[in-house]
Amino acid sequence: MPQETETTTVGQLPTPSGDESRVPVVSTRLVWLLWGVSLGALALYVGSGETWGLSGLVAVDGLTVLMWVTVTFFSGIVHSYSRRYMAGSRNVDRFFVRVFAFTLAVMVLVAADSLVLFWGAWLVMGVVMASLVGYVDGWPQARAAASLARRYFLASSALLGVALGTMWWHTGTTTVSGLVSTPGATPSTVVLFAAGALLLAAMVQSALVPFHTWLLSSMTAPTPASALMHAGFVNAGGILLVRFAPVVTVDAGVMLAVVLVGAASALTGKLLKTVQTDVKGELGCSTVGQMGFMIMQAGLGFFGAAIAHLVLHGFYKAYQFLASGERVTHESPTERNPTGSVxxxxxxxxxxxxxxxxxxxxxxxxxxxxxxxxxxxxxxxxxxxxxxxxxxxxxxxxxxxxxxxxxxxxxxxxxxxxxxxxxxxxxxxxxxxxxxxxxxxTVVHGLVAVAFLLAYLAIESGVYRHSTRLYVTLLNAGQPASETLLTSSEDYHEY
Known part of the structure; x- marks a missing residue:
C-alpha cells in the first residue's frame, strides 16, 4: 500500500453556505427531531397505556413507540456520523435522502395497521437498503452486491405478499389488527401456509441461514449504511413475527420450526465467525448468529425477549460498525493465543x-x-x-x-x-x-439444548479446528458472492 504522508486533522464541521448543500444538516436535524417526538410518544403511551391512530390505516401501540425511539436514535447517530464520513462524496445528498427515507419506511412499517401499507413499507425498506448497498457509482462489485440484495429483498416482499394475501382471502380483513384476531384455536391448512410464508419472509430479511449470503455480500455499502443495516434492517424479521404472533403461534409445529431455523442460524453464525479473517466479515457472521437467537426466542414464545435482544444487539452492532474504521495493519498470519488457560x-x-x-x-x-x-x-x-x-x-x-x-x-x-x-x-x-x-x-427443545451444549464445548475446546473438512466447509459457507469481491488490492484505492 502507498505510504501515507498527509496529516489527518479533525475539526468543527462547517455549516453549509452559498452553493453548498444543506441536505445533510437538515436531514440530521429532522431525524433528531423525530427522535424527540418518539420519546414523547413513548412517554404518552406509558402514561395512558392506550393505543391510538387512524382506524384501518395506522395503530400506535407499545411495539410502535419502542421501535420509533430505537430506529430514530440509531438513524440520528448514523446521520451525525455520516456528515463527516461522507463529506466530499459526489452523491452525498443522495446518501442522506436514502438513509432518511429508510428511517421513515421503518417508522411506517411498525405503525401500519393496513395490510397494504405494511407490505408497501416492507418493500420500500428493502429497495432503499439495496440502493445503499450499491451506493458507489461505477463500482462493479457494489452494483453486483446491490443486485443480489435486491433479489433477496424482492423475494422476501413476495413471500410477505403471499402470506398477507392468503390471510386476506381466508379472513376477509384488510388490517393487521383484524387479521391477528381471526386465526382461531384450530389452525387450517390456509393459516399454516400463511405462517410458513411469514417465517420464510422473516428468515430472508434477517439473513438467517441459508439466506445469509446477501448480508455477507453487502460490505460494499458505506460503513454508516452497514451500521444501520445491522442495527435496524435485519431486525425486521423479529418485528414481523411479533406483529403476526397469533398466526405464527397457532400451531405448535410452526413454533418448533421457528425454533429450529433460529437455532441453526445461531449455531452456524457462531461457527462461521471463527474462520473469518476481516473485521466486517466477523461482524456480518455475528449478525447472522444473533438474528438466529432473536428468531429462536420468538419460537420459544418469548417475543419480549426477541424484541429486547434486537434492541440491545442494535446498540452493540451499530457501535461495532462505526468503530470498524480504525487502522488495520496488513500482516502475515501468525500463531497467537489471546487467552490462556484459566x-x-x-x-x-x-x-x-x-x-x-x-x-x-x-x-x-x-x-x-x-x-x-x-x-x-x-x-x-x-x-x-x-x-x-x-x-x-x-x-x-x-x-x-x-x-x-x-x-x-x-x-x-x-x-x-x-x-x-x-x-x-x-x-x-x-x-x-x-x-x-x-x-x-418437547423432545425437539431438548435436542436443541444438547446442540448448544455440544457447540459450546467444541468452540471452547477448539476441537473443531482439527477438521480440515469442517474448516473448508465453514470457509465456503461464509464467503460473499464471488461477483461482489474485489480481486485486486489496487481496486481499493479506486473505490
Missing part, C-alpha cells in the same frame, strides 16, 4: 458466575422457573455468560485477583440490566395478542 480457580469462578447469572435472570424475569421453554432460554443465558466470562478470565495480561474479581462484578450487574430491559419491553408488549405465552417443552 486454571482450576478460573473454571470455578466462570462456572459459578454463569450459574449465578442464570439464577439471577430467572429470578428477575420469572422465566425458567417452570417446565416450559423458559428453561432453554435460561440455558442460552448461562452459556452466553460462560463464554463472556471465560474470555475475561483467560486474559493472562491481567492479574489473577483482578480477573477473578472482575468477572462477577461485570457479569451479574450486566445480566440484571438485561433482565430489567426485558421486563420493560415485556410491559410495552403486554397489550399485543399472543406475545406472552411460553411453549411447552
Amino acid at each position: 486454571g482450576l480457580v478460573g473454571v470455578v469462578v466462570v462456572v459459578a458466575t454463569a450459574v449465578a447469572g442464570g439464577v439471577l435472570f430467572a429470578a428477575l424475569t420469572g422465566k425458567g422457573t417452570g417446565l416450559n421453554t423458559g428453561l432453554l432460554l435460561v440455558l442460552v443465558v448461562v452459556l452466553t455468560v460462560l463464554q463472556a466470562t471465560r474470555d475475561i478470565v483467560g486474559r493472562t495480561a491481567l492479574r489473577s485477583a483482578v480477573r477473578y474479581g472482575l468477572v462477577p462484578l461485570v457479569a451479574l450487574p450486566a445480566l440484571a440490566i438485561y433482565a430489567g430491559v426485558y421486563r420493560a419491553v415485556d410491559g410495552l408488549l403486554a397489550g399485543l395478542p399472543a406475545v406472552g405465552q411460553p411453549a411447552e417443552l
